[in-house]
Amino acid sequence: MSYRIDRRQLLTLAGAGGVGLAATVAGVSAAPVMADPKHHLDPFTLGVASGDPLPDGVVLWTRLAPEPLVADGLGGMSRHVVPVRWEVAEDERFRHVVKHGVERATPELGHAVHAEVHGLRPDREYFYRFRSGTDVSPVGRTRTAPAASARPRELAFAFVSCSNYPTGYFTPYRHLAAESLDLVVHLGDYIYEGPAAGTLGRAHLPATEIFSLADYRVRHAQYKTDADLQLAHARFPWAVTWDDHEVENNYADEVSEDAAQDPESFLRRRAAAYQAYYEHMPLRRSAVPHGPDMRIYRRLRYGRLAEFNLLDGRQYRDDQTTDPVELDDPARSMLGADQERWLIDGLSHSAGTWNIVAQQTVMAKADRDPGPGELLPNDNWNGYEPARQRLFDGVVRRRVENLVVITGDAHCSMVADLKQNFDDPASRTVGTEFLGTSVTSGGDGAPMDTRGTEWLASNPHMKFYDARRGYVRCTVDNRTWRSDYRAVPRVSTPDAAVSTVASFVVEEGRPGVHAENA
Ligand SMILES: [Fe+2]
Incomplete structure (x- = not known):
C-alpha cells in the first residue's frame, strides 16, 4: 500500500515535469526587470498579511495580481521581475516610518512578496504597506513578539x-x-x-x-x-x-x-x-x-x-x-x-x-x-x-x-x-x-x-x-x-x-x- 521512491529522482521529475x-x-529570476512598473489595474487585489512574529520583526506578505482569477495563474502579470517597496511605521498614517526596503516580485513565485523585516522593537504594534509604481496597498497592522527574556503579562490569540x-x-x-x-x-x-x-x-x-x-x-x-x-x-x-x-x-x-x-x-x-x-x-x-x-x-x-x-x-x-x-x-x-x-x-x-x-x-x-x-x-x-x-x-x-x-x-x-x-x-x-x-x-x-x-x-x-x-x-x-x-x-x-x-x-x-x- 505504501510506496517508497527515491526523492532525488522525484526532484528531477518535479523540475522537468509538466507543472512548470x-x-x-526568493527574489532570484531569469526574467527581465520592470524597473518602473505601471499597473493598469490595482495590483493589490489580494490584500496584505504578516506572520511569524519574532521579537525584532515579522514577515510582510502581498502578491501582485491585478487580475487574480485568470486561469493561467499569473494574476494578470507579465513575465517580468517587479520591484515592490515596503514600509513599516509606528503609526497608521505613516508619519513615523521606521523601516523600509524593496523586494523583487518574480514570475517564478507568482509575483508573491515576502519581506522579512528585522530591527523592530519587541512586543510592539506596527503598521505596514506596499507600493509598486504609483499603486499603494491597503494598510496592515501587526505586532512583534516579546523579547526572549520578557515575562509578558498576557498573550491573546485565536485559532x-x-x-x-x-x-x-x-x-x-x-x-x-x-x-x-x-x-x-x-x-x-x-x-x-x-x-x-x-x-x-x-x-x-x-x-x-x-x-x-x-x-x-x-x-x-x-x-x-x-x-x-x-x-x-x-x-x-x-x-x-x-x-x-x-x-x-x-x-x-x-x-x-x-x-x-x-x-x-x-x-x-x-x-x-x-x-x-x-x-x-x-x-x-x-x-x-x-x-x-x-x-x-x-x-x-x-x-x-x-x-x-x-x-x-x-x-x-x-x-x-x-x-x-x-x-x-x-x-x-x-x-x-x-x-x-x-x-x-x-x-x-x-x-x-x-x-x-x-x-x-x-x-x-x-x-x-x-x-x-x-x-x-x-x-x-x-x-x-x-x-x-x-x-x-x-x-x-x-x-x-x-x-x-x-x-x-x-x-x-x-x-x-x-x-x-x-x-x-x-x-x-x-x-x-x-x-x-x-x-x-x-x-x-x-x-x-x-x-x-x-x-x-x-x-x-x-x-x-x-x-x-x-x-x-x-x-x-x-x-x-x-x-x-x-x-x-x-x-x-x-x-x-x-x-x-x-x-x-x-x-x-x-x-x-x-x-x-x-
Ligand atoms: Fe476541514
Missing part, C-alpha cells in the same frame, strides 16, 4: 481552521478581525481542493478539482479576494500550518487518497500545491519549497510565557490503515522521526510556561461506539496510537508541564483532557486538547449532532462538544489559560452575530481542564 516548476529561490469558500460566508473571519489579539493561528484546510460550487454564489474557481500550479494559484487567489479574510489578515500577524485539503483530502506523504494517482504524479501535484501555499502565506524564507518538500513545522516564542510548536501532520506520516496489526505497529508515525524528535526535545527545553502544540487532527481518544466495542477514526491520532503513546510517555518522562494541544480538521468544537492511558480515567493527565470548529466547513451546524452525542457518551475525558461554526479565542497569563469558544448561528447568510458559547480554564501547574461558568 521553476527555481524557487481557526477549515475555511471552505463555497460552503459559507467567512463571517467568523470578520468577527475575528474585531477581536483584540496578538496572533492568529490557522491550523489548516485554508483552501479546499475540490470542485464544489455550493448554493451561495461562491462556487470554486477553477470549477474542477485542482492539480496544477496554475490551478492552485487561482484557488488561493480566489480565497484571498474575500473581504472578511483580507480584514483578518490585515489586522493581526498569523502563524499558519496546513492540513490535507491544501493538497488533497487525506493524503499521507507521497500517497494520494486516489489509488489511480501513482506516487510520482502525486508528488508533482504536492509540489505545485506546496509552492502555491508558500506563495500565498506570510511564511519565512526557511519555508521556500524544494520540489515536493517544504519545511513548515517550526516554533514561535512569546517570551517566557508561551511557546508555539506548529506541526506538520501530513507530509511525513505513514499511510492510513484499517489493518489492526498495522495499527499497532510501533514503527508507524504521524510526524516522521525527525519532527517527532524535534517536538519532544523542544517541549522538554521550553522556556515558556505554556507549551502549545498547534496541529491538525484530533489527538484525544475519540470512540464513537457507545457500547463496549470501539469505533475509532483512522485519519487522526486515533489511527496512530503507538505514536501518540510515544509522545505522551515522552511528555511524562521529560517532565513537560502545561501542555495545551490546539487542533482543527474535525469541523466541531471539543475539549478533552489528554490521558496517559485513555482507558483508565485515573491515569495521569498529560495535557489538554482544545479542538476548534471550522470557519465554514460543514455549513451552518448546530449546538449538538450525532457524533457529539456519541463522543460525550463514550469518552469520559471529553468535557464539551459543539457543532456550530466559529473560532477559539485564548487568553493566557502566567497562572491561567482561558479558551472562549466563539460561534455564529449560521454561515449561509453574511450577517450572523458572534457569541461565546462556552469557556474553559486550565490552571498553571494543575493538569486538567475546567468549565468556567460565566
Whole structure:
C-alpha cells in the first residue's frame, strides 16, 4: 500500500515535469526587470498579511495580481521581475516610518512578496504597506513578539481552521478581525481542493478539482479576494500550518487518497500545491519549497510565557490503515522521526510556561461506539496510537508541564483532557486538547449532532462538544489559560452575530481542564 521512491529522482521529475516548476529561490529570476512598473489595474487585489512574529520583526506578505482569477495563474502579470517597496511605521498614517526596503516580485513565485523585516522593537504594534509604481496597498497592522527574556503579562490569540469558500460566508473571519489579539493561528484546510460550487454564489474557481500550479494559484487567489479574510489578515500577524485539503483530502506523504494517482504524479501535484501555499502565506524564507518538500513545522516564542510548536501532520506520516496489526505497529508515525524528535526535545527545553502544540487532527481518544466495542477514526491520532503513546510517555518522562494541544480538521468544537492511558480515567493527565470548529466547513451546524452525542457518551475525558461554526479565542497569563469558544448561528447568510458559547480554564501547574461558568 505504501510506496517508497527515491526523492532525488522525484526532484528531477518535479523540475522537468509538466507543472512548470521553476527555481524557487526568493527574489532570484531569469526574467527581465520592470524597473518602473505601471499597473493598469490595482495590483493589490489580494490584500496584505504578516506572520511569524519574532521579537525584532515579522514577515510582510502581498502578491501582485491585478487580475487574480485568470486561469493561467499569473494574476494578470507579465513575465517580468517587479520591484515592490515596503514600509513599516509606528503609526497608521505613516508619519513615523521606521523601516523600509524593496523586494523583487518574480514570475517564478507568482509575483508573491515576502519581506522579512528585522530591527523592530519587541512586543510592539506596527503598521505596514506596499507600493509598486504609483499603486499603494491597503494598510496592515501587526505586532512583534516579546523579547526572549520578557515575562509578558498576557498573550491573546485565536485559532481557526477549515475555511471552505463555497460552503459559507467567512463571517467568523470578520468577527475575528474585531477581536483584540496578538496572533492568529490557522491550523489548516485554508483552501479546499475540490470542485464544489455550493448554493451561495461562491462556487470554486477553477470549477474542477485542482492539480496544477496554475490551478492552485487561482484557488488561493480566489480565497484571498474575500473581504472578511483580507480584514483578518490585515489586522493581526498569523502563524499558519496546513492540513490535507491544501493538497488533497487525506493524503499521507507521497500517497494520494486516489489509488489511480501513482506516487510520482502525486508528488508533482504536492509540489505545485506546496509552492502555491508558500506563495500565498506570510511564511519565512526557511519555508521556500524544494520540489515536493517544504519545511513548515517550526516554533514561535512569546517570551517566557508561551511557546508555539506548529506541526506538520501530513507530509511525513505513514499511510492510513484499517489493518489492526498495522495499527499497532510501533514503527508507524504521524510526524516522521525527525519532527517527532524535534517536538519532544523542544517541549522538554521550553522556556515558556505554556507549551502549545498547534496541529491538525484530533489527538484525544475519540470512540464513537457507545457500547463496549470501539469505533475509532483512522485519519487522526486515533489511527496512530503507538505514536501518540510515544509522545505522551515522552511528555511524562521529560517532565513537560502545561501542555495545551490546539487542533482543527474535525469541523466541531471539543475539549478533552489528554490521558496517559485513555482507558483508565485515573491515569495521569498529560495535557489538554482544545479542538476548534471550522470557519465554514460543514455549513451552518448546530449546538449538538450525532457524533457529539456519541463522543460525550463514550469518552469520559471529553468535557464539551459543539457543532456550530466559529473560532477559539485564548487568553493566557502566567497562572491561567482561558479558551472562549466563539460561534455564529449560521454561515449561509453574511450577517450572523458572534457569541461565546462556552469557556474553559486550565490552571498553571494543575493538569486538567475546567468549565468556567460565566
Ligand atoms: Fe476541514
